Amino acid sequence: MSLRDVVKDNPGEEVFLLGNEAIARGFIEGKLKVGSAYPGTPSSEITDTLAQACGKLRGRYDFMFEYSTNEKVAFEVAAGASMAGQRAVTIMKHVGVNVAADSLFSFVYMGAKGGFVLVSADDPSSHSSQNEQDNRWYGKSAYIPIIEPSTVQEGYNLAKESFEISETLQLPVMFRTVTRLSHASGIIRLGELPEETFKKVRFDKDPREFVLVPAHARLGKLKLLKKMKKAREMAEKSNLNFIIEGDSKVGILTGGAGYTYALEAIKYMDLDASVLKITTMNPLPENKMADFMAGLDKLIVVEELDPYLEWHAKAIAKDANPDIEIHGKLSGDFPMEFEYTADVVEKGIASSLGISPKVDFDSLLSKSEEVKKILPPRPPVLCPGCPHTASFFAIKRATGGDAVYPSDIGCYTLGVNPPLSTVDITLCMGGGAGTANGLSYVLDQDIIVTVGDSTFFHACIPALIDAVYNNNKFVLVVLDNRTTAMTGHQPHPGTGEKACGQIGKFIPIEDVVKGLGVDFVEVVNPYNLDKMTEVIERAKAHDRVAVVVARRACAILWNRERKAKGIKIKPFVVTENCNRCLTCVTDFTCPALVLVGDQIQIDESLCAGCGVCFQVCPSGAIVSKATMEGR
Amino acid sequence: MATISVDKTTIEDKEDVVEEFNIFVSGVGGQGALTAAGIIARAAKNAGHNVLAAETHGMAQRGGSVSVHLRIGSKVYAPLIPLGRAHVLFSLEPVEAVRYIEYASKDGVAIVNTKPLVPPSVNLGSLSYPSIEQIAEIIKKFVDKVIMIDAYELAVEAGNPLTNNVVMLGAMSHAVNLPITIEELKKSIEATVPEKAIEVNMKAFQLGYDYAEKYMREL
Numbered sequence: 001m002s003l004r005d006v007v008k009d010n011p012g013e014e015v016f017l018l019g020n021e022a023i024a025r026g027f028i029e030g031k032l033k034v035g036s037a038y039p040g041t042p043s044s045e046i047t048d049t050l051a052q053a054c055g056k057l058r059g060r061y062d063f064m065f066e067y068s069t070n071e072k073v074a075f076e077v078a079a080g081a082s083m084a085g086q087r088a089v090t091i092m093k094h095v096g097v098n099v100a101a102d103s104l105f106s107f108v109y110m111g112a113k114g115g116f117v118l119v120s121a122d123d124p125s126s127h128s129s130q131n132e133q134d135n136r137w138y139g140k141s142a143y144i145p146i147i148e149p150s151t152v153q154e155g156y157n158l159a160k161e162s163f164e165i166s167e168t169l170q171l172p173v174m175f176r177t178v179t180r181l182s183h184a185s186g187i188i189r190l191g192e193l194p195e196e197t198f199k200k201v202r203f204d205k206d207p208r209e210f211v212l213v214p215a216h217a218r219l220g221k222l223k224l225l226k227k228m229k230k231a232r233e234m235a236e237k238s239n240l241n242f243i244i245e246g247d248s249k250v251g252i253l254t255g256g257a258g259y260t261y262a263l264e265a266i267k268y269m270d271l272d273a274s275v276l277k278i279t280t281m282n283p284l285p286e287n288k289m290a291d292f293m294a295g296l297d298k299l300i301v302v303e304e305l306d307p308y309l310e311w312h313a314k315a316i317a318k319d320a321n322p323d324i325e326i327h328g329k330l331s332g333d334f335p336m337e338f339e340y341t342a343d344v345v346e347k348g349i350a351s352s353l354g355i356s357p358k359v360d361f362d363s364l365l366s367k368s369e370e371v372k373k374i375l376p377p378r379p380p381v382l383c384p385g386c387p388h389t390a391s392f393f394a395i396k397r398a399t400g401g402d403a404v405y406p407s408d409i410g411c412y413t414l415g416v417n418p419p420l421s422t423v424d425i426t427l428c429m430g431g432g433a434g435t436a437n438g439l440s441y442v443l444d445q446d447i448i449v450t451v452g453d454s455t456f457f458h459a460c461i462p463a464l465i466d467a468v469y470n471n472n473k474f475v476l477v478v479l480d481n482r483t484t485a486m487t488g489h490q491p492h493p494g495t496g497e498k499a500c501g502q503i504g505k506f507i508p509i510e511d512v513v514k515g516l517g518v519d520f521v522e523v524v525n526p527y528n529l530d531k532m533t534e535v536i537e538r539a540k541a542h543d544r545v546a547v548v549v550a551r552r553a554c555a556i557l558w559n560r561e562r563k564a565k566g567i568k569i570k571p572f573v574v575t576e577n578c579n580r581c582l583t584c585v586t587d588f589t590c591p592a593l594v595l596v597g598d599q600i601q602i603d604e605s606l607c608a609g610c611g612v613c614f615q616v617c618p619s620g621a622i623v624s625k626a627t628m629e630g631r
Numbered sequence: 632m633a634t635i636s637v638d639k640t641t642i643e644d645k646e647d648v649v650e651e652f653n654i655f656v657s658g659v660g661g662q663g664a665l666t667a668a669g670i671i672a673r674a675a676k677n678a679g680h681n682v683l684a685a686e687t688h689g690m691a692q693r694g695g696s697v698s699v700h701l702r703i704g705s706k707v708y709a710p711l712i713p714l715g716r717a718h719v720l721f722s723l724e725p726v727e728a729v730r731y732i733e734y735a736s737k738d739g740v741a742i743v744n745t746k747p748l749v750p751p752s753v754n755l756g757s758l759s760y761p762s763i764e765q766i767a768e769i770i771k772k773f774v775d776k777v778i779m780i781d782a783y784e785l786a787v788e789a790g791n792p793l794t795n796n797v798v799m800l801g802a803m804s805h806a807v808n809l810p811i812t813i814e815e816l817k818k819s820i821e822a823t824v825p826e827k828a829i830e831v832n833m834k835a836f837q838l839g840y841d842y843a844e845k846y847m848r849e850l
Binding site for chain 2 (some may be wrong): 014016151152180181183184185186187257260261263264267268341342343346359361364365367368371372374375376377378379380381383585589590591593594595596606
């Protein structure tokens, strides 16, 4: 699992890759020319891999790759390249597609000149997301063909073929993946690593295609419908949708991750059901589905999230086989919510067949739930030395905890947990400042909004303009840790670094804010708790929207930097002056501060040496080890 | 069942004598659970097996609970191990073994590091960290063969506490009838760790192996 394997020039070799790495390799072999993305779990490793490969392959196979300001811009970057006849891919998480939706719904009217692929990485069970929306519905509402792989090898193959599918249909194509495929590793067989230099081209002007005035839009819709008809014909014939023949009157209709769980269930339950595996989620091969159902007494639908295939199957069955029994989510045999696992599918199939599963999963689960009651939880926490912890502590101190704290999407969402408890609202990217505008009309409390640096550029700026324009009053604290931390440390406009390592233009957040007309703008290092607290107090007293930029690099980056430079981390220690007031763990928090019996200790292997707890301790009992040893 | 190679884009059945072998790896971020899983996966692939792995990503950073589903064989399709079907529960931290106990197969093997890492949640005082004896008792209710090993101490003896994951691999190579040979595992360790750390890792592997041998004899 490494970049080395992704950029290997050894066709036929079998390599073990993360699903997202395999997908990235597929796009390279499919000869992408321009790639764009806004990072978002579970899609991030596709973009990280393309960003690194783009530098690594330069001179051998040239392509452009950028981190865009947000998903809408990313979509348009790829659309622009496609309009000029070049192959382009844009990558985002499921909710990112909502941001790009405005561009998507109209771009389909233009169609794709160069192959255009939109990767939507969905997150059933919301492992790292604010919702678990099922993006297959975009296929219906936006008229975009959707392909969805089930395995790592299939992800690689489909990524490679996706540009050709798009060019054949002259339509953008959505490539849907889910967390369990993106973050699964498997063996793939490598194809040819392309060899090509980058050539600039001339734009082929065609206003009837590219200028969507109403008259052109109406023509565009007619063309779109024709193209979708062709897509449907392709789906009917495609061997991407295939049948595994069984020997009974029971059939399983499935696709995506559900397919792999269905195969597991067939194995364990020793079933002889036929399987129709769907890869083209839109348009669906309705005739193939009808033929499949025609010979069956019972159809079991195995799909995660919404009953998308199931509703279609019901509609198709009305003519194809009205007597067929259809089991799935709507029948109550399978759950509507969360990702599937092998046991969920085995149970659902057993229930559909009116039998018991081979393993009594329910009693196994209740037995294990019982013994787990004594386990201390180990939830994700802010890292040792995280500047967000210091910022939240100062915000709480400056407001006495008596304020409303809208926040946003990033590591700092963890500020919701006690003892910090300074995140009251997390809606979506940019949603903190957006909702603060509305709250400011109706609340008689102070409002302190937190937002990350990358999120600030992504979707916070229009909300801040709204506050300036309408004279809405709140404090916006930009937690500027110099990176997009949660998704794996991608650069952004506020770092000035570009995706493939080159230098771009650094855009200081305070300059942007001043340019928007905010008249209270201060930059402060959150590690300095007194200063940070004092600035928040003044910002709170300001009579309009006030912006505080809390700037301090992510502790993980700081650790990496020190390691690279050979600088030893100087940990802090607890001295005998500790009077066990426990303020450092009940008001403040850090994974390096551990309670052993009734004694606080600092785990030196975890301590980042930030010195914030030194400032928190009321009795001066925390000191730098170097100071104590007289150095 | 019909072969699942109807189409080029789907799973190919490999000529593989092993149909299914599942190892559930757990631990705490920073302990080397992902590295251990990577070593096993590489060895299995080099032994000619089909391999699937699924790791936890998302919000878990250093200090969070980490788990990897590792599946080896020609008849594995989904990346997640079904409940009750892990042949091996391999945990680098005692509480993290119990956290995923429902995955263990009753007639499987649990290999559990006894060195606790106390989570910060214990600081706030609602739950204390259970005793190792208590944890061993629980695991024995779910798995017939349980090996408790102080991998941390053996790793220190080998010369580097960070090799506790390799100590555990050594113990597993003796205690479990793996579809991978000891030589293949060692080769994979050599290919994974930095060159200057090979010697200490080999020592760690051997200490784990010897411990399991002695432990099994005494059972």
